[in-house]
Amino acid sequence: MLKLNPHLSVDCVIFGFDGQNLKALLTKRNIPDPENANKFITDYKLPGDFITDEEDLQTAANRILKELTGLTNIFLKQLWVFGSPRRINKERDINWLRETTGLPIERVVTIAYYSLIKIAESQQENANINNALWIKVEEISELAFDHFEILQRGLKTLRTRLQIEPVGFELLPRQFTLRQLQNLYEVILGRELDNRNFRKKILKAEYLVATDDKEKEVAHKPARLFMFDKDIYEKSEMRDLGFQF
Amino acid sequence: MLKLNPHLSVDCVIFGFDGQNLKALLTKRNIPDPENANKFITDYKLPGDFITDEEDLQTAANRILKELTGLTNIFLKQLWVFGSPRRINKERDINWLRETTGLPIERVVTIAYYSLIKIAESQQENANINNALWIKVEEISELAFDHFEILQRGLKTLRTRLQIEPVGFELLPRQFTLRQLQNLYEVILGRELDNRNFRKKILKAEYLVATDDKEKEVAHKPARLFMFDKDIYEKSEMRDLGFQF
DNA sequence: GCAAAAGTGTTGTTTATACACCCATGT
DNA sequence: ACATGGGTGTATAAACAACACTTTTGC
Structure with a gap:
């Protein structure tokens, strides 16, 4: 098990294209329902993790991608840093982090990356194990933390890059x-x-x-x-x- | 005195234009000469600081700008994150940080910002107090840490932005x-x-x-x-x- | 033979490039 | 009156936008 740094995380906006729709790979989260003690609510977040003190940021992002898709050596680029001291402000988000990581979570600065994937080559079993799902970008309306904002920035950046360099090929089959x-x-x-x-x-x-x-x-x-x-x-x-x- | 977080810093590439040349505001550093015990070597670094746990990243960058130039409310934008675990690798850089901050410096992830300033409006006395100098970008050949690399990225970004939005006006008088x-x-x-x-x-x-x-x-x-x-x-x-x- | 998507050219309009001379001021 | 940089127009080439029909395949 890696020793994680609770101040710094990496979140990935992972884009895929099925020939018709632009999709993002999200991970499902089950959190206790505050209204029904024994029930759970399901919501979604961007794949992400804290980084270790020895690894490069890009390496951390690659690690996350590998876990979810089985892929290495794919398009992955820094997107933006989200560092507001209040960016993790919902109680259920803080609790969820503390419970799943066991770390003393306070302020977390996250470095967002975006990645372009050939969905067909990504291994679905990895995604299943990690509770991840491809969801049409247009159907995503809310996400945990500030991840919706991160996704929107990813989209905007993708749109801009597409007009500057041929990134589209990363999303299509060979x-x-x-x-x-x-x-x-x-x-x-x-x-x-x-x-x-x-x-x-x-x-x-x-x-x-x-x-x-x-x-x-x-x-x-x-x-x-x-x-x-x-x-x-x-x-x-x-x-x-x-x-x- | 603010309580600083020794894991996270902000560095600023501050551009100015004197009508002829593009300049960057650098801070002078005096470090012990390893060859002559009682002598010092002078070199330059980008203005930067660690952030406090309560402040936003952009706020930290604004704080640095204010100290050096007396200016508030100026063009300031995120540039890139530099997070290699080995980015602070020269002994003199580590020692300098430990001595000037008194903090236990290990790995530091820095969020770089770039800023566009009207040199004429910036207050020279603030710069003097903080040992800062406007230097022609073309004459800068090496800097402390990985700051030369950060400067180069700032330049590249400035070049790109100039063709997309009218940022040039930020560098000129009213x-x-x-x-x-x-x-x-x-x-x-x-x-x-x-x-x-x-x-x-x-x-x-x-x-x-x-x-x-x-x-x-x-x-x-x-x-x-x-x-x-x-x-x-x-x-x-x-x-x-x-x-x- | 028909449905469905692939593939192909021309024209008018806008935008980019290359280029040289007269003008207003201070000395 | 002269030196200095300010300010202006035109012609050619390149890029963009709008638009409709024929071709090849599976069924």
Whole structure:
């Protein structure tokens, strides 16, 4: 068991995309119902943990991700620090922390990270063990602590980054159709895009490479599959320009 | 005297502009010379401090700014968290911290902020008392701790923000000429801009308002003075578009 | 053969870039 | 009268936005 530092935590906004919806991986929490002594209320929080004194912040975030998804080596970036002295202010949140960690919780400063995951590659059994669930972002309305605020900031940052660097590929399978890519842009940006203009623009990026494969078993003209070539991207001049849809 | 939390600090990258050069406000440090027992070496660090358990992070950063410049209510924004367990690794840095604070320093996670100041309004006597100096950013080559890295990130962020929101005005006097504004853009972006195109573009922003005043006592055609109107900016639709030079 | 989504081009409008001369002031 | 930086316009190229029909597959 790791020795945790009760002053500092890491919380992760973990985004995934199922082809249609943007989702976040949340962990379920059971807390005593203040009105019914023997009942419990279920609510949700962002995956997070205190850090140990020996580990890097990013390492702590990676540890959490590994536990929940089985994945390593995925997109993970610092988002924001939430450090208000009163950010943990609900009694049930304080109690829950004290009970589950056994630590003397007072003020906690949390460093939020956001991560982009290929849902299909994440191992569902890890999530189940840890009581985690993929939930559509649009359906999330409240969370424990200040986690809803953290999620909103994650969304805003994702939206901004998407227009600057090709982060979308982190959320798609290794091979994908342009329609999937466009759906992803649309759901993150929250508006429809003209599909001719979208293709014209995105295909100018040489790091988006066409494969010879096509969709199979679809009841319509099968779409060509594309891949993202990270090497080409890292060498390209477009790196700092990005797209503006 | 405030009771400080030795796990968490705030460091500030404080930018200023003197009409020609981009500068940062650094604090001078005198540390014993390991080679000459009775001599001291001078080096520089970013202004920073540990936080108290009761104060917000931003409040701590504001406290530091107030001490050094006498200014309140200035542009101040979270930059990045530096949390490597080994980020304080030079012996002279550890010793200096222990001696000046009297605290048991082990690992320190620091939240970096960046701030934009009108140098002319900052009170030099406060800086003097605290051993602080404005130094040209281009002349800074090394700093204590990992502060050089923090400064570099501050610069990069400033460059990016400048193209997204009109932060430049925070660095200029209340009234300024378009030439001063262009100089500022040029020095931050690190390249020359065509002055006709610059004017055309920047004047499209309705929050840049012309005054009836002109430069005085200059040996050439006096330039018109402009002001930044924050109210108009906050109401304008351009807010999220910004400029692209 | 029909339903369903893939894929493709053109035109008008806006925005970016490149470039050179006259103007108002102080000395 | 001259030195200094302020201030202005136009033409060309590039990017963006709007818009509709044909193609390929499974059933």
